Amino acid sequence: MSTDTTIGLSIEGWQDDFADNGKQHTASQNVSIIDTAFVMPQLGRTRRIWIYLPADYATSNKRYPVMYMHDGQNIFDGYTAFAGEWEVDETLDALIKMGTPPCIVVGIDNGPQRMTEYNPYTFAKFGKGEGDKYVGFLVKTLKPFIDSTYRTFVSKENTIIAGSSMGGLISYYAMLNYPAVFGKAGVFSPSFWIADKIKKLTATAGNKVTGKLYFYIGALEGDTNVKNMEEVVAKLKEKSSAVIYSVVDPEGEHNERAWSKWFVDFYKWIMADGFNTIIEKDK
Numbered sequence: 001m002s003t004d005t006t007i008g009l010s011i012e013g014w015q016d017d018f019a020d021n022g023k024q025h026t027a028s029q030n031v032s033i034i035d036t037a038f039v040m041p042q043l044g045r046t047r048r049i050w051i052y053l054p055a056d057y058a059t060s061n062k063r064y065p066v067m068y069m070h071d072g073q074n075i076f077d078g079y080t081a082f083a084g085e086w087e088v089d090e091t092l093d094a095l096i097k098m099g100t101p102p103c104i105v106v107g108i109d110n111g112p113q114r115m116t117e118y119n120p121y122t123f124a125k126f127g128k129g130e131g132d133k134y135v136g137f138l139v140k141t142l143k144p145f146i147d148s149t150y151r152t153f154v155s156k157e158n159t160i161i162a163g164s165s166m167g168g169l170i171s172y173y174a175m176l177n178y179p180a181v182f183g184k185a186g187v188f189s190p191s192f193w194i195a196d197k198i199k200k201l202t203a204t205a206g207n208k209v210t211g212k213l214y215f216y217i218g219a220l221e222g223d224t225n226v227k228n229m230e231e232v233v234a235k236l237k238e239k240s241s242a243v244i245y246s247v248v249d250p251e252g253e254h255n256e257r258a259w260s261k262w263f264v265d266f267y268k269w270i271m272a273d274g275f276n277t278i279i280e281k282d283k
Contacts, residue, residue, distance in 0.1 A: 026078035028089040030055055034106075041141060042133040043117070049142070050076055050107035052089050053150070054096055057104075063151045064104045065158035065271075067184075068138055070118065070167035072107030074256055084256040091264055101271045103160070106146055108138075110167075118166035120173050121195045129195075135174045139181050155183070156211065160270060162186030164259045169195055172232070175213065176205045183211035186266045188259050189221060192228040202232055206239030212273075214245045214266045216259075218252020225254075245269055 030052055037046035050072045054064060073080040075088045088105055096102045111117065113130065120131030138161075147154045161171045161182045168190030175185045176198075192198055213236070217229045226248055233246045247265075252258045 023079045023081075026085065026087075026090075027076040028052075028093055030057075030093065031076045031089050038142070040134075040137045042137045043113075043130060045111060045113075047111060048072065048109040050109075051146075051150075052076065052092065052105040052107075054102035054104070055093065056102070057151070061151070063153050064102055065160060066104045066106060066143075066146060066150075066152050067160040067162055068142070069105060069107050069161075070110065070163035070170060071114075071165075072109040075105070075107045081256065084260075086256055086260045086263055088263060091260070091267065095264070095267060100268055103267075103271065104146075104150060104152060106142070108142070114166060115194075118163075118170040118191075119195055120170070121197050123194050126194075131170055131173055132177075134170065135177060138174065139178055143181070156181055157183045160184040160186070162188070162266070164188035164256075165254065166191045166194070169198070172213075173198065173201075175209055175211075176201055179205075179208040179210065184270050185211075185213045186263070186270065187213060187215045187229075188262065188266075189217050189225070189254050190215070190229055190232075192232060193225060199232060199235060202235045203239065206236045209236065209240040209242050212243045212245070212270055214270060216247050216249070216252075216262045216266070218254060218258050219248055219250045220252060221254045 032051055034049040034051050036048045038049045039046055069075050074082055075086040078085045092103065092105065115126040116128060116130045117134045118131060119126070119129040121129045123129065146152060159182050161174050162185060163171045168187045169192060171185050172187045172190055175182050215229060215233050217226055219226060233244060236242070237244055249258065249262065
């Protein structure tokens with residue numbers, strides 16, 4: 001018997017990727033997985049989505065700001081991390097206990113197409129950029145789901161985006177393209193080397209950006225990378241009224257250890273204005 005039926009399969013990962021790797025799970029009890037295959041209609045893919053809920057979420061009726069972070073495998077759990085984790089959950093647990101305002105954190109796993117999903121521009125080595133579709137997924141699919149499912153503050157003043165390397169690039173791009181959606185950003189070690197057009201976009205769209213942006217890079221990441229970030233920051237300062245914090249760590253490298261270290265500084269700074277209850281009354 002013959003048939004003309006064709007079935008197309010998209011493989012996002014292999015079973016071996018989840019085999020015992022000798023690592024230990026480190027995610028705190030405040031971290032859970034929303035879905036292992038959350039649909040990304042803009043890209044025709046699925047992805048695992050994580051969420052961190054502050055310790056008092058279950059016992060209060062409060063609403064919270066939300067931070068969206070890329071490379072979700074690396075932010076909460078040492079077991080799934082590629083080369084160490086950010087320890088975002090442990091950091092927030094500690095800072096919130098000391099009085100820093102709480103926040104929900106949503107982590108979006110990367111996939112095999114990371115170099116194109118996190119790049120808005122075409123790059124010869126990796127192919128056509130899919131950054132517009134990825135950011136569209138965050139804005140048009142994921143954020144509405146989070147806001148309708150959890151107790152969140154929905155305004156731009158309460159919506160943060162953060163990531164490192166390619167995740168830093170796409171976080172900054174999201175701020176430029178959706179200034180009415182994202183009001184805060186953490187741009188860690190941004191891969192501006194792969195997206196030179198980001199400088200031109202900063203010049204033309206930077207005047208629309210408001211809120212707060214935190215830029216970080218390590219001096220040991222190379223003079224070119226430091227220069228690229230400093231040029232973008234300088235142009236943004238020229239065009240935008242946003243509050244901008246920029247730091248170059250003389251001993252910083254391009255790795256999770258550095259990003260974990262500076263995440264503490266970033267979070268305390270980004271939340272310092274206590275903006276949530278001032279901008280948006282509880283509902």
